[in-house]
Amino acid sequence: MKNKDWYEHWFGSLYYKILYQDRDELEAQEFIETLLNYLQPLPGSPMLDIACGEGRFAIELAGQGFDVTGIDISHMSIEKAKAHENDQLHFYVHDMRFPFYINYFDYAFNFFTSFGYFIRDRDHVMAAKSFAASLRKNGILVIDYLNREQVLDNMVPEITVNRGSYTFHISKKLERDHITKTINFTDADNKPHCYTESVAAFSLSDFIQIFKKAGLSLTGTFGDYKLGAYDPLSSPRMIMVFKK
Structure with missing residues (x-):
């Protein structure tokens, strides 16, 4: 298996689901509710879930009344996600490095450390630019990432x-x-x-620099799924909010 495409092989496999079967669905639901309370999106806002997997976050967002599109590089994951499609929830196979629906979304989300997969820095910058391109002016991007030092x-x-x-x-x-x-x-x-x-050990300053190249500026950073204060040394997560 080539290291550069590990995510294509692993995320679509049966064994991935077996290993991570105990992920906390209630925590995911509560995170979405907390995040929406913070962002205050208008009803029906178009939203993009980047690297959506089988769609658990996208499904939750659509259930809250938003127009949600999920994209993922895994054909198997998208095939399963499509079973949940409806008028306001759609899924597509797509590589995050390439633009998707230019200037279309009010919000874009990248949950659960679904960035940093690539070997070359330029691929991360490509992905950042495609995220930014998908957003309308003043659009918001939220990235949920591991906290390097912790x-x-x-x-x-x-x-x-x-x-x-x-x-x-x-x-x-x-x-x-x-x-x-x-x-x-x-x-x-x-x-x-x-x-x-294999996930890039990006720090907060790394993210700021990468997304600055994409024309996005950091407006907030949180350290957990309750949107508590971010501490570089101890926070379990690094949740960043960028604005176009």
């Missing part, structure tokens, strides 16, 4: 996770400015599998 300070090099008949052996390290996770396990037929997750 992750590095609390990194456990090796762990084992049991999920039913599967045992996942997971190693983590900082490698070439990316936080890399290697996941090894065997399937029911005793066939070995190895997947990789």
Whole structure:
């Protein structure tokens, strides 16, 4: 598997869902409610969920009465998301590095560390510019990302996770400015599998510089899903609000 396309292989796999089956759906719903209370979008506002996966955040946003479009590079994820489509919820297979619906959305969201996947910095800048291009003037972009210092300070090099008949052996390290996770396990037929997750260890200043190149300015930073104050050393998340 080539490192540059790890996300295409891993996010669309059955094993990804098995490993991360215990993600907190209630926390996701509460985050959306808190975020909407902060942003105060007008009813029916057009919104873009970038790297939407199977659409859990997009579905929640549409349920709140907004016109939501979700995009993701994984064909399998979008196929599953499409089962939830309706008049105000649509999904498309799309690479975030390329423009989508120019000057169309009032809000764009990138949830759950769904940025920083690329090896080359210019690909991250391309993605930032495509995010900005999708927004109307004064449009808002929200990025929910890991908090670099907190992750590095609390990194456990090796762990084992049991999920039913599967045992996942997971190693983590900082490698070439990316936080890399290697996941090894065997399937029911005793066939070995190895997947990789690799996310750029961006700081807040890195994001400011990247999105400045895209014409966006930072207007707010929060440290958790309740939109508490951001502390670079201890906050579990780094949630950034940019304006076009």
